[in-house]
Structures are given as C-alpha cells and as structure tokens.
Amino acid sequence: MAKRGLPEVAAAPMADVAFQLLIFFIVSTTLDTDSGIFRKLPPMPETQEQVEQEDIKERNIFVVLVNRENKLLVENEPMDIRNLRAAAKEFIQNPNNLSTLPERIPTEIPYLGVMPVTKYHIISLQNDRGTSYETYIAVQNELTAAYNELRNELATQRFNMKYEDMKDNDPRKEAIDQVYPLKISEAEPRDIGGAS
Amino acid sequence: MAKFRQKSKGGVPAISTASLPDIVFMLLFFFMVSTTIRETSLKVKVVPPYATEIKKLEKKSLVSYIYIGKPQNAKMYGTAPRIQLNDAFANTSQIREFISSEREKMNEADRNKMSVSLKADGDTDMGIITDVKQELRRASALKLNYSTRSGTRQAIFQNLR
Secondary structure, three states, X not given: OOOOXXXXXXXXXXXXXXXXXXXXXXXXXXXXXXXXXXXXXXXXOOOHHXXXXXXXXXXXXXXXXXXXXXXXXXXXXXEOHHHHHHHHHHHHHOOOOOOOOOOOEEEEEOOOEEEEEOOOOEEEEEEOOOOEHHHHHHHHHHHHHHHHHHHHHHHHHHHXXXXXXXXXXXXXXXXXXXXXXXXXXXXXOOOOOOOO | OHHHHHHHHHOOOOOOOOOXXXXXXXXXXXXXXXXXXXXXXXXXXXXXXXXXXXXXXXXXXXXXXXXXXXXXXXXXXXXXXXXXXXXEEEOHHHHHHHHHHHHHHOOOOOHHHOEEEEEEOOOOXXXXXXXXXXXXXXXXXXXXXXXXXXXOHHHHHHHHO
C-alpha cells in the first residue's frame, strides 16, 4: 500500500452543526421592531399653584372626554368615534372661518408664504380612570390621523408630495408642521363620569 | 484507469453538499446581525391595541420599556393588571428609580434623547396608565411612545366592541 495522505475532514456534519446554530438563533431572538404613537408629556409643574390653567379662549379649545363606558363627549355633545377625525380636522383648520372655531392668524411661513394658522388651538383629551387603554389609543390615533391628513393635503397641494414621504430634516416638512402644529394636551388626571 | 471512467459515466453524479454549510452559515450570520436577543422574559400578557398612525422606534438603545398587563401566571399573581420593569413586577413608586437607573446606563450625550415605550395591553384600564404617566413626568422622562400594532381603521373599530 502507498502512503496515506491526511484524511479529508468530513464536511457533511458541518451543515448539521450550522443548522442547529441557525435554529437556536431564530428561536431565541426577535425580529420585531417596536412601533407606536409618539407623544411628549408636559413637564410636571413645580408647585401646586401652577396647575391652574392659563386663560384659553373657549373657541380655541376642543375638549374630548372619554368616560368609563368608553363613550365620547366632544365639545359637550356625545359623538361616535368614527366621526371624531372629521370633527377634529374641521376644528384644526377652521376652513369656513367660523367664529366658534379657533381664530385664523395669517402667518409668514418659509416655502409657503402667508398662511392662515390656527395658532392657539388646543385639543384637550381627558379620560377617566376606567377608560380602556384600547379606546384611549383609538382616540389618540384618530386625532393624530386628523393632523396627518391635513398635513398630507397641504403637502400634496403645494409640493406634490406625500407628507409621510418627506425626510425628517426636510425644511418643507418643518414648514408644514408650522401650519398644523400638533397640539394635543393629555390633561391632568381627574375623575369624570363618576368612577370611584 | 479506463475501467473506472467507464463506470462513472453511467449513473447521475451526486450533488455536492460541500457548499451547504456555507449557505447555512450565511443565513446564520444574517439572523445574528439582524435580530436582537430577547432581553426580558415577559411576565405579563401584552396584546397592544391597533393603530394606523404609527412611527417606528429608531434607536433601540435609547428606549426603555415598561410593560403593563395581566400576569401570565394568573393562579399565582391574580388577574389585576400589573407593571413589569426589567424582569420583575413593580409598582408605580419604583418607576422613578427605574428611569434613573436606565439613565445611568446611557452615554452622557444621549441622556436627553431617552424615550420610554409603554407596552400595555389593550384591555388595561387607563387608571394604572395615568399613574405611570404621572410618574414618568415626575422622573422627567417626557418622551413617550404608546406601543401599538399596525392595523387598519376597520380593525381598530371592530376591536372596540
């Protein structure tokens, strides 16, 4: 017999080992990216006295109450959540310049020129301790959607581009944000609707 | 020699499996790079509500998570919604401590970019969530993300019933 060379390393079991590692990693890791609705909370007032609200004109405030039965009371009238988006849009934009909705103040905005801006509007969202989180998020979602739709309309009209397609540091996006600034106040907790 | 050659011409040649490990390793590396290892094991059931107007969380290292939901082991811990921080149940008074310890872990420069993601179950009452929000305000962790699943508007309204 001739001299034997080094025996070849068997490559077939290598696949098995690699598969095992692969399966381990697939099982023990997550791929999901977290996503959600972003909000900025107001800072905690230093002293108790500051809690009192500053004067906001009645026409500038849009009150959304959600009670423990998950029913909505919008501007003192019961409303179905399906209509909230349209109502919020009308409030933010005040397209017909009504005296009951926020005043439109002509403002010079880069890229857009002089635009009527409802500068002082505020959407006040108040909930009860018994409101379900699901409903709360649905309301938050509808309100955000109202802003996003308005911004989108403006972006398509002026820049022929969708708002969500704009880059974050695009100055035109900032201009649109100036026309429709997100103003949702998650009010100080208080009990409404008689929850104990 | 000629004999051998004739023989091998007859059958179908076997497919080489030598490159299979390479392919599998490639998959392995893809998964290792693109996924994150689960850091905490959930002790509460979290089924986030649906929403349409969602944004993706960008820098994961700057996000701290707070989980709220019913305990998974209902026999041991009951069915009242609980807060989970890191790996253990907590109550609202521990949130401030949790936030400051999370802050400590970050770079000095990143501390003001810190945000909190609230992963709460859709069935939870707002009471506990309001308490958590108040604690976050006291801890001045003001950037908040309500974690949601993406769904259609139809799905949201159907779920409300």
